[in-house]
Amino acid sequence: MMVADRLEKIEESATLKISDLAAKLKREGKDIISLSVGEPDFPTPQHIIQAAIKAMEDGHTHYTPSKGIPELREAISDKLRVENGIEYSPEEILVTPGAKHAIFEAVMATVNRGDEVILLEPSWVTYEACVMMAEAQVVWCPLNENFEAPDLQEYVSDKTKMIIVNSPNNPLGVVFRKEFLKEIRDIAVDHDLLVISDEIYEKIIYDGVHYSLASFDGMWERVITVNGFSKSYAMTGWRLGYAAAPRNIIDSMLKVQQHSVSCATSFVQYAGIAALKGDQQFLAGMVEEFEKRRDLLVNGLKEMGISYAPPDGAFYLFADVSSFGTGVEVSEQLLQEAYVAVTPGEAFGKSWRGWVRISYATSRENLMEALKRIKDVLI
Template identity: 55%
Template sequence: MASTRLKRMEESATIRIANIANRLNKQGADVISFSLGEPDFDTPKHICDAASKAMFDGATHYAPSMGIPELRKTIAEKLCTENRLDVTEDNILVTPGAKQAIFEIMMSVLDDNDEAILFDPAWVSYDPCVKFAGANSVWVPTDPDNGFMPEDVSEYITPKTRIIVVNSPCNPTGGVYDRDVLKQIADVAIDNDLFVLSDEIYEKIIYEREHVSIGSMDGMEERTITVNGFSKAYAMTGWRLGYACAPPEILKGLLKIHSHSVSSATTFAQYGGVAALTGDQEPVSEMVREFRTRRDILLDGLNSLGIRCKKPDGAFYAFADVSDYGTGDEVAEEMLSKAHVAVTPGSAFGESGKDFIRISYATSQSRIHEALERIESIL
């Protein structure tokens, strides 16, 4: 009895692996989970305090559908200052997580049989969102030896193309697009009158590189829809708080879907978002320093085991080539069943990921060391 659109989509591989790991844990197994993209840090106290105060001050009723004015203004100021976007609060829609913003964008921009450009490998939920809108994904290969940068994007543009999805830093690869790469993508978008969805949820989790927003480039102001949120940078995954920044005509479409589906983001959580952006940023810096240390421990360990892995420049994922030991699906299954280490097979992120696994190093250094020992025991 399922609808046709549901038959076009597959379940989330990351959620599926996490559920299997949880089931094994309940059965008494000690599973080390590298599957979910969730920081293992607590939300900073000043953010919790702000939300708690708002709750007890009565912010428990419906919020304006676009978001509370205080948060929208703060987000716009942040985007102007940090991302060099020329926007105001009228360009901002606050959503229950960045994923909801992405879903609303696909439903607003795409018609049946339109095409969306995805860079392979890409985050698991882009393609299902495209399919739910009745459109089709066109996968553009990336070069693993060059930090998984896309090449020859223009060759994949057709009369049906409507939007290009950019995710930098990237999930699952940790790749960071430099200004030259973004300029090439921007030129393609301008030449072909396309929208760009720029998913910047990992912008603050970046190591030796600089984050650049494609919406700040010449000619991109009216065709870029920037998506961001609080889950990754501020360890607020459970708060479900994100936002989209879009040109006015696009924002009107997003708001139609938004108001008829989720109504608004949680009211008191939005006051926590204000505190996150305006308060002390040192907890973010501390978290990024710890992620960098974990990254280096993991990569040293993987490479010493003969598992090839390029150093990610952002996010908290290692995309490791396991082709010497089997496909990504085979190795992920072996790791989970024999070593009780849960990773995500790279095939979940696109065809080019079939020889890879994604390892989320959002777990403690001691668990990373232990996981490496377990992996060594089964190789």
């Protein structure tokens, strides 16, 4: 009775639910291997930590401008121009406490009650919740067996306001092809739609190439590019992300930020500058290790005759376990009998009932042991 209607239908984050349950079992002494985590298992690089300590010692421990400190917005502007081929001035950039909050602010700032927002299914769980908090409607467009959406057009109505795109994709691990992104571009331009392009996994790619949607013709004015530091620099707990978009959108998002969190944490923003401008060697090493783990997992699944979406990026593998049951059934069985935690595909959309998401943000030893246990239980 006390709870607002808009929150009633929003579920607890299904991905966090599984990791919490796995953590609980672990605390109870069970030998759980968690393949459900959404964060790199690498320590944040030392030079980034040192930059935060120095910022604190230098007295940067107070509120910053709500948009973010100018030096960081300049560094982000340079990064987007050099790496992504998109021109955003520092005024068109908003530094946020995590990419997640950037997405929340972007939806709050642009989507009206009753508008429709298209999500490509399967989709990361937070997009749906943000749309619901804006009292708008989610329209699910299921991806086909090639993890593309040739009939996307059919999901557009006169109420459609936005499409949310995430490549490299969580939960799929797929890097969307340029041709598919161009199809999305054509539809967005033809129907005058906004697009959130969540590019948080852009640097974790093994095969395929990352394209920023805002760099495509006709897209700059309609795309909100979202990115952050959590995945590329193993900084999930620092809470640092950003959005880049035309000034009127950024300034509306700024209102949400000013009246919710004021600004991203001061000294963390200085650490962000060190991350962007400092040595990038860490990243190459992390991606190399992720690739080895991905290969190990792929070989293990192949041996069991389990197929999967092309695992070209991020650190997830989306596997078809339909011959063993639904995603929920298989996840429960693996947790209870193999002490291996994976995330059911259903968490990311109803059409993916026979799938599970396996995160390989854990050691190769853990992965080998998990594969052995999965095989023992399923095969």
